[in-house]
Amino acid sequence: MNFLEERILKDGIVKEGNVLKVDSFLNHQMDIELFNKIGEEFKKRFEGKEINKILTIEASGIGIACIVAQHFNVPVVFAKKSKSINLEGEMYVAEVESFTHKCKNNVIVSKKFLNPEDKVLIIDDFLANGCALQGLIHIVQSAGATVEGIGIVIEKGFQNGGTIIRNLGFQLESLAIVDSMDAENGTINFRKQ
């Protein structure tokens, strides 16, 4: 079991409906020391990749991405979620449908901050159905840039986002993959990696 899986077992809370609450250390209160360990681990897993930019999405990806960026010495760009379409033609836009929330959102990034030379590492806190992630990949490709890798903190392995992304040929590294959870007795089963 790695440091992250241990932390999830210690402080994560399993709720009905396959909800895993990790808001005490990951996506509401944020443990910066843990984020640095996450950064070190991604640095190892993407060893040898030439990465010059990290892309994430608001809001809970931002903190992780910024700390991870220090381990790669690169800037971070965060995509914004927006329902508006007043985008002035200066933005890369992906329309993303959320299975969970039954709504459509635009994911947008200014054209100024993604170029064909960019070698991008995408970072996010969670991967479930992968809707937001598909939008981010679409945006990187719209810019003519390359997705060098995708680093996820927690993947819900019982939803299909991870499978889809790996089938598409991307190097997707999830530091913890939850294969099943049980709200009644609080157990969490991680995939062996």
Added chain:
Amino acid sequence: MNFLEERILKDGIVKEGNVLKVDSFLNHQMDIELFNKIGEEFKKRFEGKEINKILTIEASGIGIACIVAQHFNVPVVFAKKSKSINLEGEMYVAEVESFTHKCKNNVIVSKKFLNPEDKVLIIDDFLANGCALQGLIHIVQSAGATVEGIGIVIEKGFQNGGTIIRNLGFQLESLAIVDSMDAENGTINFRKQ
């Protein structure tokens, strides 16, 4: 002129309507090295303060707060903006009216992450009318915690947020205070500090 004012002059863009675009290094693309200098500077300015938690607000405050937190060795909590009122009684809520956007938002923080013993440093990227900041202060005080200081990257000195907060007796440190801007010729005047 300090490092931040220099960067604003170099890469900031003044637009009509007193808009200062700093999205190439602060709030869309994020220069993590610059954030570390900002962290060092806040550490100096809040020397001697006993701070055990940083509070910020989504989205653009989060990255800065996380990097700054490394200089204080403390966790970060970010307040969420929410229009919903389905908050289960487990949240501190401040209703915040935005002068700029003519709308009301709830700013919310889980009660689990703010306690009466907390000595809080509030961090945000911009201060103009100070609506969001007033909500954050209200939330810290609702928890019985103490606002030890407020660190702002860029204050629009020609709007009244900073004056109000200082009148209330808070130690507000803004690393750059813009007293006036001119979109036509691109000039920016900083307050001498």
